[in-house]
Amino acid sequence: MPDLDDQAISKVAEVGIKSQLDEVKNLNVEIDIDPLKVITGTLNSVAIAGEGMVMKQDLRIESMEFNTGSVAVNPLSLAFGKIELTHPTEAEAIVTLTEADINRAFRSDFVRSKMQDLNLEVQVDSETAIVDTEKINFGLPGDGKVRLSTEVVLQNSQERKTVAFTAVPKISSDGQRVVLENVEYLDHQELPPAFTEAMLDEAKELLDLKNFEVGDMSLQIKRLAALKGKLILQSEAIVHQFPSS
Structure with a gap:
């Protein structure tokens, strides 16, 4: 040898x-x-x-x-x-x-192609708005939380508004993934449950x-x-x- x-x-x-x-x-x-x-x-x-x-x-x-x-x-x-x-x-x-690492993954072709199928309308300030799936942002503000936000476009005025929520990252029961729980919307604005779940699912899949x-x-x-x-x-x-x- x-x-x-x-x-x-x-x-x-x-x-x-x-x-x-x-x-x-x-x-x-x-x-x-x-x-x-x-x-x-x-x-x-x-x-x-x-x-x-x-x-x-x-x-x-x-x-x-x-x-x-x-x-x-x-x-x-x-x-x-x-x-x-x-x-x-x-x-x-x-x-x-x-x-930056996680946002890079959120903006990858893999995730964007899946999010584009979610052409959802939401109500913001009593006005109909369209979710801009290309403006999803993942933040780590500290305090054991993550922050997910996206932009919506008001149909009448074409004004853009940010809708954001925080969640607490936890270890899944099998220890294989990070899951986001305890969702809290900021400024009393909400996204449709289906879109919120889609954002949480994508974060879980990436992590x-x-x-x-x-x-x-x-x-x-x-x-x-x-x-x-x-x-x-x-x-x-x-x-x-x-x-x-």
Whole structure:
């Protein structure tokens, strides 16, 4: 077997992860090995730190930190430039999303094509208005809440008005998604229930942990924090295989 060191194995993993991403600003993979242990198929740990990672549905992640404990691998596969797990391994992952990241996803072709089907009329100040689905905005004002807003166009005057509501992000019962609950409209204005539900459903779909999985892994949210300007998801992961290029 050729000599294998931390740097060489880390580079293999880095190339594999990059192959799963549309874009990435910075990516650093550090695999800690003990030469005596690696011969028997054990890596001490794997640490991944990424910035500006663009994944499914044009969803961008501001940062991701991923750390494992001991990892069981096939030592022969390492000799051929591949990291092949022989047993699933546990890890912790911390994902940080910014307001800009989530708004980028809301404005993606994927979401806009679905929202365009909702040509809904609403009543604003006793006047009929049309919802402008291209003006949906997602905000993180802090205090453990999110803010969703959109513009409506008054039919008679063509004046534009903003309709907004806040909601509380919570972890779904299966730990796979962030769901928005406790909706409160601002300024006594409301959208039709169908449109409100559609906006909540899109947020839930975008914040599905499957969108953040790289390679063959499963994530489960354990904690979340909705801070001013950013949303932090702390998850446990079971990794079955790391991605290979």
